[in-house]
Amino acid sequence: MNIKITGTGSYIPSKIEKNEDFHNHEFLNSDGSSIKAPAEVIVKKFKAITGIAERRYAKNHLTTSDIASFAAEKAIEKANINREELDYIIVAHNYGDVRHDSSQSDTVPSIASRVKHLLQIKNPKCVGYDVLFGCPGWIEGVIQANAFIKAGIAKKCLVIGAETLSRIIDPHDRDSMIYSDGAGAVVLETTDDEGGIITHDSATFALDEAHFIYFGETNNPEIKEDRRYIKMYGRKIYEFALTNVPMAMKSCLDASGYQISDVKKILIHQANEKMDEAIVKRFYELFDQEPPEGIMPMSIGKLGNSSVATVPTLYDIILNGGMENQEINKGDIIIFASVGAGMNINAFIYKQ
Numbered sequence: 001m002n003i004k005i006t007g008t009g010s011y012i013p014s015k016i017e018k019n020e021d022f023h024n025h026e027f028l029n030s031d032g033s034s035i036k037a038p039a040e041v042i043v044k045k046f047k048a049i050t051g052i053a054e055r056r057y058a059k060n061h062l063t064t065s066d067i068a069s070f071a072a073e074k075a076i077e078k079a080n081i082n083r084e085e086l087d088y089i090i091v092a093h094n095y096g097d098v099r100h101d102s103s104q105s106d107t108v109p110s111i112a113s114r115v116k117h118l119l120q121i122k123n124p125k126c127v128g129y130d131v132l133f134g135c136p137g138w139i140e141g142v143i144q145a146n147a148f149i150k151a152g153i154a155k156k157c158l159v160i161g162a163e164t165l166s167r168i169i170d171p172h173d174r175d176s177m178i179y180s181d182g183a184g185a186v187v188l189e190t191t192d193d194e195g196g197i198i199t200h201d202s203a204t205f206a207l208d209e210a211h212f213i214y215f216g217e218t219n220n221p222e223i224k225e226d227r228r229y230i231k232m233y234g235r236k237i238y239e240f241a242l243t244n245v246p247m248a249m250k251s252c253l254d255a256s257g258y259q260i261s262d263v264k265k266i267l268i269h270q271a272n273e274k275m276d277e278a279i280v281k282r283f284y285e286l287f288d289q290e291p292p293e294g295i296m297p298m299s300i301g302k303l304g305n306s307s308v309a310t311v312p313t314l315y316d317i318i319l320n321g322g323m324e325n326q327e328i329n330k331g332d333i334i335i336f337a338s339v340g341a342g343m344n345i346n347a348f349i350y351k352q
């Protein structure tokens with residue numbers, strides 16, 4: 001018995017927010033002081049560091065649970081399964097349903113329960129629950145689904161990563177340009193087909209790192225409101241990721257029995273282009289090698305950082321031929337990896 005992904009689906013919002021759309025923003029430092037540069041210069045430097053030229057925002061009437069259900073429908077259709085036979089619906093997100101122009105996150109009922117409702121699944125034995133694990137949430141959901149199936153308490157699981165980060169960004173914070181919206185989903189089930197999840201690794205670093213990503217006030221001290229926005233210590237995250245993510249990837253690969261030369265693709269959380277490139281370079285240095293050309297497909301330039309959705313949407317896009325000069329073929333060894341709030345890191349080795 002092998003456990004494989006038999007169907008994928010994604011929802012990429014149609015609303016495009018380009019870098020030029022931030023030229024009219026008043027960016028401020030975290031202490032409220034002015035940044036000694038015009039917005040156009042700030043945006044240009046941002047592009048050079050992150051690689052992001054545009055990002056996607058969900059339309060005003062849509063929520064996280066809505067777009068999660070859109071991706072789920074596609075994954076179920078691709079897997080060609082009866083949705084009533086799903087044992088688990090696991091939804092990774094971080095902020096619940098935040099409606100447009102609202103300052104409140106809505107997580108009751110759970111996003112998974114809402115998705116199950118939207119999918120019109122009647123079977124009460126189909127259990128839905130949420131995973132709050134930072135950006136690595138979707139990968140952690142896949143690891144949990146894999147464990148359920150291995151334990152014999154499930155045969156088919158739907159794992160979704162969905163987020164609408166555009167609803168929780170501070171317009172006066174330069175980091176607001178990083179975030180975007182999106183959803184990706186997979187069906188994971190038992191199969192006689194060769195391959196599937198080979199090994200996995202997860203870790204939480206919380207002694208000194210717990211608050212590297214947090215909820216904080218706007219950078220504009222003139223705005224008096226009882227509202228919080230996503231904030232982060234970018235340099236600390238960069239250094240943490242560069243140290244720990246390559247080691248998690250190596251741990252997984254070493255335990256899998258495969259060699260570094262067997263790896264065909266690395267699908268890593270799309271957080272920051274320079275950071276991801278540095279992580280993969282450091283990973284290959286652990287084997288005294290240079291990264292092969294094209295080993296790490298990138299979607300962040302056009303899609304931005306959609307947190308839990310970046311990895312499953314990237315995977316779905318490539319499988320459906322949506323990325324130039326990138327493909328995944330049967331038998332390919334793939335490393336899935338992520339890092340995010342917690343601070344959490346995880347990875348798994350997958351044979352397509």
